[in-house]
Amino acid sequence: MKCNDIQDLILTDYHDGHASEDIRKQVKSHLKQCAVCREFAADFQRYAVEPLAEHKLPQAEPPESLWNSIRDRIEQENKQQTPTGLLGRLAFITHIPRPAYTAIASAIAASLVFFMMTSSPEYSKEAGDYISEQTSYLFSDNGVQQSESETEADDEFDSVIEVFFM
Amino acid sequence: MELMIDESTITQAAQGDIASFEAIYRATAGFVYNVALGITRSAHDAEEASQNVFLKVYRNLSAYQPGTSFKAWLYRIINNESINFVKKRARIQQREDNSVPLDTMRIAPELDNVIELEHHQTVLGKILDSLSPHQKECIVLREIHGFQYDEIASILDININTVRSRLKRAREQMMTAGKQLHEGLSHEM
Numbered sequence: 608m609k610c611n612d613i614q615d616l617i618l619t620d621y622h623d624g625h626a627s628e629d630i631r632k633q634v635k636s637h638l639k640q641c642a643v644c645r646e647f648a649a650d651f652q653r654y655a656v657e658p659l660a661e662h663k664l665p666q667a668e669p670p671e672s673l674w675n676s677i678r679d680r681i682e683q684e685n686k687q688q689t690p691t692g693l694l695g696r697l698a699f700i701t702h703i704p705r706p707a708y709t710a711i712a713s714a715i716a717a718s719l720v721f722f723m724m725t726s727s728p729e730y731s732k733e734a735g736d737y738i739s740e741q742t743s744y745l746f747s748d749n750g751v752q753q754s755e756s757e758t759e760a761d762d763e764f765d766s767v768i769e770v771f772f773m
Numbered sequence: 774m775e776l777m778i779d780e781s782t783i784t785q786a787a788q789g790d791i792a793s794f795e796a797i798y799r800a801t802a803g804f805v806y807n808v809a810l811g812i813t814r815s816a817h818d819a820e821e822a823s824q825n826v827f828l829k830v831y832r833n834l835s836a837y838q839p840g841t842s843f844k845a846w847l848y849r850i851i852n853n854e855s856i857n858f859v860k861k862r863a864r865i866q867q868r869e870d871n872s873v874p875l876d877t878m879r880i881a882p883e884l885d886n887v888i889e890l891e892h893h894q895t896v897l898g899k900i901l902d903s904l905s906p907h908q909k910e911c912i913v914l915r916e917i918h919g920f921q922y923d924e925i926a927s928i929l930d931i932n933i934n935t936v937r938s939r940l941k942r943a944r945e946q947m948m949t950a951g952k953q954l955h956e957g958l959s960h961e962m
């Protein structure tokens with residue numbers, strides 16, 4: 608391998624633990640012989656790895672009351688919802704298969720809000736609240752994404768922060 | 774860090790079994806709360822965001838695909854919920870002083886707080902400042918959270934080669950910025 612290949616590996620797979628045992632051996636033996644790549648590896652550690660080492664996640668304990676609050680909210684939700692209730696029937700909104708991306712899902716959900724609001728007044732509040740929560744979620748994520756116009760030349764895809772549960 | 778949950782626990786919780794859901798909570802609450810804390814920088818917001826996260830998880834567990842990274846799936850939910858709190862605060866702040874841009878929110882903004890808090894003065898702040906938002910996302914997910922390439926790919930919805938190329942560019946950029954800063958400092962002396 609040439610110096611360029613070794614340096615690419617140091618920048619990515621070698622450092623991140625994605626290199627095979629064979630590749631690791633080749634990098635190590637190259638570093639023994641090549642002062643240029645040794646200096647590159649030292650600079651890499653110094654400027655791209657060490658500065659981040661202190662910035663790990665906080666290690667706080669979640670508050671004691673957190674689980675009780677969550678359980679209470681779930682119980683409350685379950686009470687409001689009969690087994691064949693509207694929320695149950697609407698659950699398919701969150702089960703659109705993953706390849707159906709945000710734009711499609713937003714359109715479906717938005718049209719459903721409209722449909723529910725206009726066609727079944729007795730359910731419209733419950734459904735409206737539920738769907739508008741789901742859609743504002745979809746739309747807010749879209750908003751986040753669309754505001755990012757930055758691109759990188761060799762990126763094949765922009766990072767699409769579409770709704771996680773699709 | 775691996776989350777210790779087996780797939781059968783997830784399946785049972787997805788069918789509404791509250792004891793299994795509590796097991797998922799016990800295994801993941803520390804991760805959820807601390808990521809939320811890292812993004813919101815507020816114990817109050819982190820607690821509320823965590824509540825919302827677990828409610829979303831409870832409702833949507835059946836959408837999780839077995840065999841894929843549960844931690845990556847969970848991270849997306851935490852990130853979305855936490856960013857809602859950051860946005861809410863930014864909106865209030867913006868009404869007050871018209872200065873906080875709302876269009877900068879994205880995945881993995883944890884390190885933005887480092888930059889904001891330290892006023893771009895530290896070496897790390899300056900080095901990170903030289904990265905594009907996409908590059909920063911990948912660096913945070915890899916270096917702060919320890920996600921593997923395939924997990925980062927699924928969180929950001931990009932392919933693994935894009936993850937690799939963004940990390941490579943980010944690190945090259947950090948090296949260039951770091952060396953320039955170092956040289957600048959030694960000229961001043």
Ligand SMILES: [Zn+2]
Nearest residue numbers: 610641643644
């Ligand atoms: Zn070399």
